[in-house]
């Protein structure tokens with residue numbers, strides 16, 4: 159129900175890009191059409207988010223937070239972390255749980271779910287597809303993972319870490335080729351395929367185009383990844399190597415060129431978190447399973463939307479790897 163409500167919100171945001179502002183504003187006022195859908199979706203999400211926040215506040219009100227609990231903050235859920243931070247800002251007032259407004263918590267939770275839910279899922283889906291389509295890339299990733307596994311301390315193996323096939327943060331940092339593969343996937347298949355900005359004043363863009371005050375500019379990050387003048391003649395090729403320097407380290411590419419997370423003051427706040435999530439899941443999935451694409455005659459195409467999903471999903475045959 160919650161997932162459907164998020165999908166509906168995304169649908170309405172696309173609709174607002176297409177129809178004139180006066181039309182959707184009127185629909186909102188009259189509570190009709192797509193705008194009625196928007197109101198209902200918000201009400202579903204509000205029930206879920208406010209319900210969770212109230213339950214968490216009640217639970218925390220019965221606990222007595224002492225200084226030693228703060229060091230456990232990494233293991234806490236989002237609402238608790240925000241409440242603790244608010245408390246610290248206030249010099250440790252015991253009434254912190256009541257004071258943090260539910261609306262603030264609702265908005266924060268919504269932003270993080272909306273920004274991080276589908277984007278990471280879409281990135282991972284395209285990555286699995288790209289790797290399955292490029293056996294040489296898959297082989298190099300597996301070799302890199304094998305090297306990391308080979309130097310894992312035996313204590314970690316005894317603890318059962320190896321059996322789960324998950325890679326720790328320090329191990330993920332060593333995976334240069336996987337990092338490059340993630341960058342290349344995010345370049346060619348940016349989970350947020352287009353963006354819009356609005357001018358504050360009339361101006362002339364570096365391209366020479368003039369823009370009026372309060373003019374809306376929509377630009378395609380997906381198309382920019384396929385422009386020779388930005389990425390060179392091989393811009394259409396899937397080449398993780400373009401991200402690796404001669405010394406074998408990750409090349410720094412400025413964010414105004416690699417625009418997947420945008421650039422400037424409104425850069426994605428979850429950029430690092432996204433890399434960690436995608437690398438952590440991709441390494442565990444590729445290490446443990448083989449993904450073979452099912453050729454059912456349907457070619458994989460991007461769907462039109464706020465988030466770049468595959469039009470008909472990704473069909474794969476998954477088998478457990480047993481050779482490691």
Ligand code: HEM
Pocket residue numbers: 269270271273274275277278281348349350353354418419420423424425426427428429431432
């Ligand atoms: C591969 C995954 C992701 C991609 C490609 C991505 C991309 C973007 C882009 C393009 C924007 C700019 C939106 C705009 O200004 O119109 C943005 C903003 C944002 N993202 Fe991400 N994002 C990803 C994952 C995440 C995750 C996991 C989180 C946190 C849980 C997150 C949190 C945010 C937030 C809070 C903003 C708003 C920043 C602001 O307006 O100042 N993102 N993201």
